[in-house]
Amino acid sequence: MKQRLKLSLMAILLLLTQTAWAQGVSVYGSVTNAYSQPVPGVVVSLFHPVYGRSSPSYTDGWGRYAIHAVPPDQAPYYIEVYWGNQLIYRDPIQVFGPLEWHIMLN
């Protein structure tokens, strides 16, 4: 009986952990160049030393990007911008909640 109770509790904890992971926040903003022009078509990605790399977000015609379901963490993320496959920008950011982050590529 105790064994079953333990297993049930573990299963519930596992489900709760998964839910917490799925309930991430959004990191969104825009990418502009030195002339404040929006930069469309570039890839914005988040990198975390533990979680790895996020799904990419491609900037739209207004240079906007959004990465949803990002788990908040005390350790910093690194936000990266790629021109094709070429890394052109990287900066550490703290994600404790929804974050609006505008990138200017000087």
Next chain:
Amino acid sequence: MGTYDYTILGAILCGIIMVFGGIVLLYKGAIRLEVASKDPALTVEMFQKELKFSTRNPALGLFMIGLCFVVLSIYFGQDMAATAIEVRGRTEGVDEQVTIRLQSQWPIDAHEGQVHQVVRPQLDVLWVVVSAPGYTPHYESFARDELKRGVDFGSVTLARAAPKIEPSAARIAELPTGVEAPPLSEGGRFGSGGSL
């Protein structure tokens, strides 16, 4: 495969076991077809009583329940089957690496950039997004009926919107010692890249 897919497969398996189990039980004489009562032994009504199965024979009831499992699972599992979609088209006048993506869009209610919603993806509309760095992306939508014929976005010419940005060490922060960022191709460990 997700939980939904496993549930569908489990239901199909249950149905098949019931149908074949019924045959085995009939063969072994554990149940008999001639044992029937005056009242219906089993009645199944589906789709708001529009579809009704009824039998006076308990042995046949076993088959019917099994068949219902199989038929309903196949019906509800149709969307999980991967649909092969042929994509055709070409881009012109772009001197950068072109990315062509297919994406579906489902409305999500976000509050202050935070989202928690269950979405059941359906291929009602598929978007083709042709993009290249520095060029205004091209969006084209295809309805579900059109997808059967494949996706043909024809010839697309993208307009340049921003000049090329060369990499500069001043813009690239160093990673901590011993940490190495995986290549872009290894994306998708977390988060979902989308649009605002």
